[in-house]
Amino acid sequence: xxxxxxxxxxxxxxxxxxxxxxxxxxxxxxxxxxxxxxxxxxxxxxxxxxxxxxxxxxxxxxxxxxxxxxxxxxxxxxxxxxxxxxxxxxxxxxxxxxxxxxxxxxxxxxxxxxxxxxxxxxxxxxxxxxxxxxxxxxxxxxxxxxxxxxxxxxxxxxxxxxxxxxxxxxxxxxxxxxxxxxxxxxxxxxxxxxxxxxxxxxxxxxxxxxxxxxxxxxxxxxxxxxxxxxxxxxxxxxxxxxxxxxxxxxxxxxxxxxxxxxxxxxxxxxxxxxxxxxxxxxxxxxxxxxxxxxxxxxxxxxxxxxxxxxxxxxxxxxxxxxxxxxxxxxxxxxxxxxxxxxxxxxxxxxxxxxxxxxxxxxxxxxxxxxxxxxxxxxxxxxxxxxxxxxxxxxxxxxxxxxxxxxxxxxxxxxxxxxxxxxxxxxxxxxxxxxxxxxxxxxxxxxxxxxxxxxxxxxxxxxxxxxxxxxxxxxxxxxxxxxxxxxxxxxxxxxxxxxxxxxxxxxxxxxxxxxxxxxxxxxxxxxxxxxxxxxxxxxxxxxxxxxxxxxxxxxxxxxxxxxxxxxxxxxxxxxxxxxxxxxxxxxxxxxxxxxxxxxxxxxxxxxxxxx
Amino acid sequence: xxxxxxxxxxxxxxxxxxxxxxxxxxxxxxxxxxxxxxxxxxxxxxxxxxxxxxxxxxxxxxxxxxxxxxxxxxxxxxxxxxxxxxxxxxxxxxxxxxxxxxxxxxxxxxxxxxxxxxxxxx
Numbered sequence: 001x002x003x004x005x006x007x008x009x010x011x012x013x014x015x016x017x018x019x020x021x022x023x024x025x026x027x028x029x030x031x032x033x034x035x036x037x038x039x040x041x042x043x044x045x046x047x048x049x050x051x052x053x054x055x056x057x058x059x060x061x062x063x064x065x066x067x068x069x070x071x072x073x074x075x076x077x078x079x080x081x082x083x084x085x086x087x088x089x090x091x092x093x094x095x096x097x098x099x100x101x102x103x104x105x106x107x108x109x110x111x112x113x114x115x116x117x118x119x120x121x122x123x124x125x126x127x128x129x130x131x132x133x134x135x136x137x138x139x140x141x142x143x144x145x146x147x148x149x150x151x152x153x154x155x156x157x158x159x160x161x162x163x164x165x166x167x168x169x170x171x172x173x174x175x176x177x178x179x180x181x182x183x184x185x186x187x188x189x190x191x192x193x194x195x196x197x198x199x200x201x202x203x204x205x206x207x208x209x210x211x212x213x214x215x216x217x218x219x220x221x222x223x224x225x226x227x228x229x230x231x232x233x234x235x236x237x238x239x240x241x242x243x244x245x246x247x248x249x250x251x252x253x254x255x256x257x258x259x260x261x262x263x264x265x266x267x268x269x270x271x272x273x274x275x276x277x278x279x280x281x282x283x284x285x286x287x288x289x290x291x292x293x294x295x296x297x298x299x300x301x302x303x304x305x306x307x308x309x310x311x312x313x314x315x316x317x318x319x320x321x322x323x324x325x326x327x328x329x330x331x332x333x334x335x336x337x338x339x340x341x342x343x344x345x346x347x348x349x350x351x352x353x354x355x356x357x358x359x360x361x362x363x364x365x366x367x368x369x370x371x372x373x374x375x376x377x378x379x380x381x382x383x384x385x386x387x388x389x390x391x392x393x394x395x396x397x398x399x400x401x402x403x404x405x406x407x408x409x410x411x412x413x414x415x416x417x418x419x420x421x422x423x424x425x426x427x428x429x430x431x432x433x434x435x436x437x438x439x440x441x442x443x444x445x446x447x448x449x450x451x452x453x454x455x456x457x458x459x460x461x462x463x464x465x466x467x468x469x470x471x472x473x474x475x476x477x478x479x480x481x482x483x484x485x486x487x488x489x490x491x492x493x494x495x496x497x498x499x500x501x502x503x504x505x506x507x508x509x510x511x512x513x514x515x516x517x518x519x520x521x522x523x524x525x526x527x528x529x530x531x532x533x534x535x536x537x538x539x540x541x542x543x544x545x546x547x548x549x550x551x552x553x554x555x556x557x558x559x560x561x562x563x564x565x566x567x568x569x570x571x572x573x574x575x576x577x578x579x580x581x582x583x584x585x586x587x588x589x590x591x592x593x594x595x596x597x598x599x600x601x602x603x604x605x606x607x608x609x610x
Numbered sequence: 611x612x613x614x615x616x617x618x619x620x621x622x623x624x625x626x627x628x629x630x631x632x633x634x635x636x637x638x639x640x641x642x643x644x645x646x647x648x649x650x651x652x653x654x655x656x657x658x659x660x661x662x663x664x665x666x667x668x669x670x671x672x673x674x675x676x677x678x679x680x681x682x683x684x685x686x687x688x689x690x691x692x693x694x695x696x697x698x699x700x701x702x703x704x705x706x707x708x709x710x711x712x713x714x715x716x717x718x719x720x721x722x723x724x725x726x727x728x729x730x731x732x
Contacts, residue, residue, distance in 0.1 A: 399694035403623055406717035410629030413720055
């Protein structure tokens with residue numbers, strides 16, 4: 001490169017030309033000198049020109065030897081001087097017969113190479129003038145040819161000299177002109193080249209500037225080997241590498257987090273992919289020279305620089321971004337964890353709440369059940385308390401009413417007797433009235449008797465084992481006059497023994513009431529079915545009648561004292577109330593089922609004996 | 611019937627005494643007392659009264675207390691008691707102890723008493 005550039009340098013060319021000319025001139029000059037010397041020695045004709053020639057040759061030799069250390073201008077000046085001296089001295093001695101006069105042509109050639117054009121032109125013109133002057137001296141024969149040279153008239157003519165001068169002049173001018181032109185063109189070319197060169201280097205400098213001024217590290221890799229070919233300043237800065245030369249010695253693995261052959265292979269395969277498939281962008285774990293790691297984003301792009309396949313790697317330090325992303329990721333993860341935790345907590349709480357809720361619900365249900373039980377117990381308590389109070393009250397009232405009733409009854413009995421004995425004539429009128437009073441008394445007596453059953457005083461009946469079938473049969477017997485010819489009684493008794501611990505009298509009364517109601521419910525003909533069965537040590541007696549039934553409004557009130565639907569005088573409204581009391585007193589239960597118009601079933605449950 | 615049976619009736623209620631007398635005077639020889647104490651007095655004076663009917667409920671001394679005392683002194687006398695209630699423990703015990711022969715429910719059925727006493731005297 002350096003040599004080439006020198007070859008294109010005009011000064012270099014000029015120097016080469018002058019040096020070569022000096023060498024050639026020395027050789028030729030030397031040869032000519034010795035030939036001349038030899039001929040002179042033979043003829044013995046020495047003149048002072050020989051001295052000039054010797055001087056000239058010596059100075060030429062000296063300059064030739066020392067040509068390398070001398071400037072072009074003195075060398076050229078010597079060269080031109082020698083040419084002038086050689087040619088003009090020859091002309092001086094040999095006139096028109098001079099052979100060296102043609103060397104005058106070389107004057108403008110050398111002059112134009114080393115001197116400015118005008119100076120060269122003047123020098124040449126002066127040389128031509130000197131030539132003509134010498135010719136004039138020959139014409140005037142002031143100058144004589146050396147001995148042995150025949151003077152011919154032609155050579156003395158001034159015109160011959162002038163023609164010679166013109167020829168030399170024209171050839172010299174042509175050379176001057178052409179050389180000048182060539183030089184001009186050459187230097188123009190050189191200038192142009194230099195200009196282009198400047199432009200190119202400028203642009204290259206610009207590119208390099210751009211190349212170096214990026215914040216991203218740029219590697220230029222060899223497309224084939226993957227070796228680092230060039231890097232920019234940013235790369236040095238980022239990787240902490242001292243110089244680009246150092247950088248070019250590093251492998252990709254050296255600059256990666258994991259410095260091993262795998263990393264290198266991977267990097268090279270990525271470079272190949274970039275060549276084959278176009279730009280590759282990826283993230284890379286890089287390492288600085290001092291071992292510090294950083295995250296980078298690398299974009300690989302295949303390109304051609306200086307006709308060679310290159311891959312441009314632009315490396316951006318994304319550590320911060322990455323860290324932010326990682327941090328974000330971490331936050332996100334922890335947030336997710338947090339959310340998950342919270343969700344789990346919430347779920348647990350929810351489950352707990354649900355469990356609690358269920359518990360509460362269960363408690364509520366239990367409470368509800370308990371409340372219901374409590375309410376019914378309370379009702380029962382109230383009822384039994386009511387009944388107890390009522391019982392005591394009723395018994396007291398009954399007793400108190402007994403006396404006044406006794407008065408009436410006794411009074412009427414006495415009156416009746418008196419009428420029979422002493423006022424028989426009024427008997428017809430009075431006996432219905434007495435009858436009415438007696439009816440009233442007997443009804444009142446019935447009520448009082450009924451009420452007296454509530455009294456605790458009669459709880460003292462003996463508890464004995466009773467056969468319920470027997471009791472029912474007794475009751476039916478008592479009611480026989482109300483049943484016969486009208487009602488069919490169907491006894492569906494259990495085969496097993498039905499012994500119940502009870503107060504016989506009370507149990508009679510209870511069943512008598514039930515059966516009386518059944519009988520009274522039947523208007524005209526009907527059926528009473530009595531079924532007994534046993535279940536879990538409980539006796540179940542069901543009395544079903546085909547009577548008028550009990551309406552829904554009434555069925556809940558039938559055990560209330562004094563509630564009755566019967567005609568006045570037929571019932572006190574105490575029967576079922578007393579019956580219920582008796583059954584419950586025996587730890588039993590009485591249930592009423594009825595459908596108006598179809599009939600009623602009274603079910604009595606009593607604990608079996610034993 | 612040669613002679614009417616004497617019957618002592620004890621009741622704190624004068625109307626009852628009156629009615630008892632009115633209704634049974636033709637059949638029995640009725641003596642009345644308005645308390646147990648008075649009844650005992652009468653029995654002491656007339657120890658030959660064979661039948662005593664007493665109300666149960668009376669102030670200070672009830673029917674059974676009166677009968678219990680009287681029976682001690684006059685073990686051969688027959689006692690009946692009247693009660694507004696159904697049979698109770700005291701009466702049941704009195705029946706068992708043969709302190710009383712029978713009990714009658716109030717209001718009195720004079721016919722029942724009449725029959726019971728007549729049957730007793732036969």
